[in-house]
Amino acid sequence: MYVMKAKGNLFVLLLGMLGIVSCNDSFLDQTATTDLNEESVFADSAYATGFLTEIYADIGFDSELDRFGEGGLQCATDEAEPRASSRITTGVAFAMGTINPVIVTDDVWSRCYTNIRRCNKFMQFADRAPIAAATLKQYKAEARFLRAWYYYMLLRHYGGVPIVYDKIYGANDEIDATRQTYETCVNYIVDECNAVLAEKVLRPRNSGRSNGRISQAACLALIMRVTLDAASPLHNGSGFGTEDTKLLLGYENADPQRWQRAYEAAKRCMQMQGDYRLFECHTRHKFPDDGPEPGWGFYAVQSPAEFVNVTTDETSRGSFSYPYASYQEIILMRKMPLNIHTCQLLDPPSCGGNGGAGYAYYDLAKCFPMIDGKPIDQSSYTYNPLQPAQNRDPRFDISIVYNGSKICNQQNYAYSVYTYQGENSTQDAIYSGTPTGLYTRKMLPRAASGNWWVEPPQSRPLIRFAEVLLSYAEAANEWKGPDFQETLSDGNTYGPLEALKLIRRRAGIEPGADGMYGLKAGMTQQEMREAIQLERRIELAFEGFRFYDVRRWMIAEKTENQPMHGLEISRVVGDDNKVTYVPREFVVRSHVFRKAMYFWPIPYAEIVKTPALIQNPYYE
Numbered sequence: 001m002y003v004m005k006a007k008g009n010l011f012v013l014l015l016g017m018l019g020i021v022s023c024n025d026s027f028l029d030q031t032a033t034t035d036l037n038e039e040s041v042f043a044d045s046a047y048a049t050g051f052l053t054e055i056y057a058d059i060g061f062d063s064e065l066d067r068f069g070e071g072g073l074q075c076a077t078d079e080a081e082p083r084a085s086s087r088i089t090t091g092v093a094f095a096m097g098t099i100n101p102v103i104v105t106d107d108v109w110s111r112c113y114t115n116i117r118r119c120n121k122f123m124q125f126a127d128r129a130p131i132a133a134a135t136l137k138q139y140k141a142e143a144r145f146l147r148a149w150y151y152y153m154l155l156r157h158y159g160g161v162p163i164v165y166d167k168i169y170g171a172n173d174e175i176d177a178t179r180q181t182y183e184t185c186v187n188y189i190v191d192e193c194n195a196v197l198a199e200k201v202l203r204p205r206n207s208g209r210s211n212g213r214i215s216q217a218a219c220l221a222l223i224m225r226v227t228l229d230a231a232s233p234l235h236n237g238s239g240f241g242t243e244d245t246k247l248l249l250g251y252e253n254a255d256p257q258r259w260q261r262a263y264e265a266a267k268r269c270m271q272m273q274g275d276y277r278l279f280e281c282h283t284r285h286k287f288p289d290d291g292p293e294p295g296w297g298f299y300a301v302q303s304p305a306e307f308v309n310v311t312t313d314e315t316s317r318g319s320f321s322y323p324y325a326s327y328q329e330i331i332l333m334r335k336m337p338l339n340i341h342t343c344q345l346l347d348p349p350s351c352g353g354n355g356g357a358g359y360a361y362y363d364l365a366k367c368f369p370m371i372d373g374k375p376i377d378q379s380s381y382t383y384n385p386l387q388p389a390q391n392r393d394p395r396f397d398i399s400i401v402y403n404g405s406k407i408c409n410q411q412n413y414a415y416s417v418y419t420y421q422g423e424n425s426t427q428d429a430i431y432s433g434t435p436t437g438l439y440t441r442k443m444l445p446r447a448a449s450g451n452w453w454v455e456p457p458q459s460r461p462l463i464r465f466a467e468v469l470l471s472y473a474e475a476a477n478e479w480k481g482p483d484f485q486e487t488l489s490d491g492n493t494y495g496p497l498e499a500l501k502l503i504r505r506r507a508g509i510e511p512g513a514d515g516m517y518g519l520k521a522g523m524t525q526q527e528m529r530e531a532i533q534l535e536r537r538i539e540l541a542f543e544g545f546r547f548y549d550v551r552r553w554m555i556a557e558k559t560e561n562q563p564m565h566g567l568e569i570s571r572v573v574g575d576d577n578k579v580t581y582v583p584r585e586f587v588v589r590s591h592v593f594r595k596a597m598y599f600w601p602i603p604y605a606e607i608v609k610t611p612a613l614i615q616n617p618y619y620e
Contacts, residue, residue: 038121038125041125042125042126042128042129043128043129043130044129044130045129045130045131047129048122048126048128048129048131049129049131049139051118051121051122052122052126052139052142052143054118055115055118055119055122055143055146056146056212056335058111058115058150059146059149059332059334059462060334060460060462061107061111062107062108062153062157062544063462063543063544065342065345065346065356065357065358065440065443065542066345066356066357067091067105067107068082068089068090068091068092068105069085069087069089069356070082070083070084070085070087070089070091070092070356070358071083071089071091071356071357071358072091072357072358072544073091073544073546073547074357074358074440074541074542074544074546074547075091075092075095075358076090076091076092076094076095076547077094077095077546077547077550077559077560078361078363078364078546078550078559078560078562078564078591079358079360079361079364079541079542079546080357080358080359080360080361080364080436080440080542081358081359081360081361081435081436081564081566081588081589082095082358083354083355083356083358083359084435088103089105090103090104090105091358094547094597095560095589095591095592096589096591096592097591097592097593097594097597098592099596099597099600099601100601100604100619101601101602101603101604101607101615101619102604104600104601104603105603106603106605106606108153108154108157108158108600109154109158109602109603109606111150112150112151112153112154113150113154113164115146115147115150116147116150116151116164117164117168119143119144119146119147119150120147120164120166120167120168121168122139122140122143123140123143123144123147123166124166124168126139126140126143134201137199137201138201138202141196141199141201141202141214142202142213142214144192144195144196145192145193145196145202145214145218145219145222146214147192148188148189148192148193148196148222149222151163151185151188151189151192152189152222152225152226155182155185155186155189155226155229156229156548157599157600158599158600158602158616159179159182159185159245159248159249159250159599159616160179160180160181160182160184160185160247160248160249161179161180161185162176162177162178162179162180162613163180163184163185163188176612177610177612177613178612179248179613179614180248181247181248182230182235182247182248182249182250182251183247183251186226186227186229186230189222189223189226190223190226190227193219193220193222193223194219194223196219197216197219197220202214202215202216202219203215203216203274204216204217204272204273204274205217205273205274205275205276205324205331207324207327211304211305211327211330211333211335212332212333212334212335212459214332215274215331215332216272216273216274217269217272217273217274217276217331217332218331218332218463220265220268220269220272221269221331221332221463221467221468222463223265223268224262224265224266224268224269224468224471225463225471227258227261227262227265228262228265228266228471228474228475229548229552230251230258230261230262231258231259231261231262231475231478232552232553233552233553233554234249234250234551234552234553234554234598235249235250235251235552236250236251236254236255236258237250237251237252237253237254237255238250238254238554240598240617241616241617242617244614245614245616245617248614248616249598249599249616249617256478256479259475259478259479260479262471262474262475262478262479263472263475263476263478263479263480265475266468266471266472266475266476267472267476267488269468269471269472270468270469270472270488270494271488271489271490275323275324275328276328276329276331276465276468277328277329277465278297278328278329278465278466278469278502278503278506279297279300279301279322279325279326279328279329279506280297280313280320280505280506281296281297281300281310281313281320281322281326282294282295282296282297282313282508293394293508294394294507294508295393295394295395295398295506295507295508295509296394296508297313297326297506298394298395298398298506298507298508299398299446300326301326301329301330301461301464301466302398302442302443302460302461303326303443303445303456303457303459303460304325304326304327304330304333304459304461305457305459306326306445306447306456306457307325307326308325308326308327309325310322310325310326311323311325328465329464329465329466330461330463330464330465331461331462331463331464331465331468332461332462332463333459333460333461333462334459334460334462335459336457336458336459336460337458338455338456338457338458339455339456339458340352340448340449340450340452340454340455340456341458342443342444342445342456342458343444343445343448343449343450343452343456344356344450345357346439346440346441346443346444346450347407347409347439347444347449347450347451348401348407348417348419348427348428348433348434348439349427349428349432349433350409350415350417350426350427350428350433351407351408351409351410351415351417351449351450351451352409352449352450352451352452353439353450354450355433355434357440357542358440359434359435359436359438359439359440359566360399360400360401360436360438360439360440360441361436361438361564361565361566361588362436362437362438362565362566362567362585363564363565364400364537364541365388365396365400365402365438365567367534367537367538368392368393368395368396368399368538369392369393369509369518370383370391370392370393370518371391371392371393371394371508371509371510372509372510372512372518373393373504373509373510373512373516373517373518373519374518379391379518385567385569385583386403386569386581386583387404388402389402389405393507393508393509393538394507394508394509395507395508395538395539397441398441398442399440399441399442399538399541399542400438400439400440400441400442401417401438401439401440401441401444402417402419402437402438402567403417403418403419403420403437403569403581404416404417404418405417405439405441407441407444407446407449408445408446408447408448408449408452409449409451409452410449410451410452411452411454413446413447417439419433419434419437419438419439419569420569420570420571420581421568421569421570421571422570422571422572422573423571423573424571425571430566430567430568430569434566435566435588436565436566436567436588437566437567437568437569438566438567440542442541442542442543443460443542445457461543466503466506466539466540467540467545469499469502469503470499470503470532470535470536470539470540472494472499473495473496473497473499473500473528473532473535474496474529474532474536476494476495476496476499477496477525477528477529477532478525478529480495480496481525482496482497482523482524482525482527482528483495483497483522484496485498496528496532497519497523497528500517500519500531500532500535501515501516501517501519503535503539504517504518504519504535505517507539519531533549533553533555536549537549551598551599554598556593556597556598557593557595560591560593560597561591561592561593562590562591563587563588563589563590563591564587564588564589564590564591565585565586565587565588566585566586566587566588567583567584567585567586568583568584568585568586569581569582569583569584570582570584594618595618596616596617596618596619599616599617600616601615601616601619602615602616
């Protein structure tokens with residue numbers, strides 16, 4: 001999709017044209033943008049509705065797998081190695097510690113302010129459109145949420161930013177581009193979401209053709225995200241920054257009660273209407289000849305449009321009803337047309353892939369526990385690097401392609417990928433197809449490939465109930481402690497430990513004789529904190545969370561400041577023609593983290609042309 005983009009100047013951006021653009025799945029495709037103006041757009045219900053659709057088009061773009069061209073946020077963390085390129089990308093610059101205001105992408109700054117202006121335009125002029133009153137109220141509420149969503153995107157990148165409020169500036173207007181404090185931005189986003197909820201025009205959840213539209217649940221979940229971030233160490237009175245920037249990046253003083261606010265927001269999400277819960281389904285078969293697959297629901301929610309008819313789970317625990325099928329836990333998603341783009345980003349070369357989503361690090365691969373929930377070096381099961389999915393947390397096989405993985409290739413649903421080097425190696429081999437010996441797999445459809453004509457759904461979740469459980473666990477642990485338990489409105493008992501157990505049960509991990517799913521009993525608050533951080537790393541891998549999590553926890557100087565590893569497997573043929581496979585862990589790249597990198601630099605062109613903007617600290 002073409003997005004109208006004003007180069008490097010907040011003033012120009014806010015004064016930009018109306019913003020009607022063409023989109024590859026929009027009814028405006030055949031309409032020249034120069035033929036449309038404010039009066040014609042909002043005098044027609046179809047054009048006005050299409051204008052709102054364009055605001056939706058960018059939702060979630062910041063966590064795209066190929067955001068930087070050679071990978072996304074996963075390639076700026078300890079999750080994945082970017083595709084080799086002669087270009088200096090934002091992802092590589094973050095990994096190498098060389099990020100600066102000149103080379104950083106301006107996509108968030110430009111796209112977010114473009115869409116904020118669109119939201120203001122829509123809310124101000126939509127009343128002119130011949131749209132039914134009830135529908136118009138719904139659309140305006142959606143636009144108001146989307147404006148808050150784009151401000152949140154700016155906030156998590158830069159800290160406090162200029163807030164335009166409801167203003168639509170004209171060419172001769174003086175624009176105040178002063179950055180607001182972090183606290184002001186947090187309060188604004190939360191207040192906007194609460195205002196949308198108070199209007200009571202959005203549904204608790206959407207379904208069918210309305211999947212992907214803003215719901216009450218999305219408003220509650222955004223409040224949860226913002227308050228969780230605000231309570232976290234980076235923002236909660238850490239004093240990070242210089243004297244003139246620290247209030248732009250967090251609160252002046254630490255306040256433990258901010259965890260209470262985050263806990264209450266997460267608890268509110270836990271009890272929201274709409275029957276949101278984990279899609280815990282184990283009935284499907286991975287391949288035609290296999291038996292039921294533990295943890296299959298974890299795979300299904302990555303591409304829910306493929307599994308809209310799976311409403312029950314026949315398991316040894318009984319039959320569970322999922323009236324919304326694989327959408328059961330989806331709170332907000334990015335709707336996209338059918339395409340093989342994701343396959344091309346994720347697949348190995350023999351399946352038509354190009355490495356555009358990067359290659360998983362072995363460091364992440366080793367984090368997945370064994371099937372009993374224990375770490376690979378503490379489990380009763382033996383970990384074998386040559387058969388890493390054997391007796392393993394099923395999420396590993398769903399998230400990472402390794403030597404011997406079975407995936408789809410031109411209608412061969414059980415095609416084997418081989419990454420070993422040596423005699424009879426393939427184009428998928430280490431140093432040829434992958435620099436780490438692994439590929440990223442999460443969100444890869446099983447019935448399509450990059451070199452086949454079948455186009456699978458590309459829509460992906462942005463907020464799902466698993467995130468709610470993990471956020472609840474984190475906030476409850478910090479505010480109430482690791483042993484806290486409570487009974488919520490659904491009659492079930494929850495707490496930090498219970499939330500983690502639910503996540504692991506859905507993953508297909510064995511409960512064990514103690515019913516702990518491999519978790520330690522009687523954890524201290526610090527131990528629980530580390531268990532929650534590990535579970536977020538595993539459950540939410542490659543979904544754009546890791547980059548911000550390690551920063552808000554203030555552990556990035558450790559996690560992002562060390563060597564990243566791959567797994568080399570060599571095929572050796574002996575004198576007796578006996579074949580052996582030799583695994584070796586090796587350093588792929590050493591990441592460097594500088595203090596400045598807790599926040600993104602504001603693009604240099606914005607600072608130069610808008611003197612009122614203060615650059616984030618340590619980038620001068």
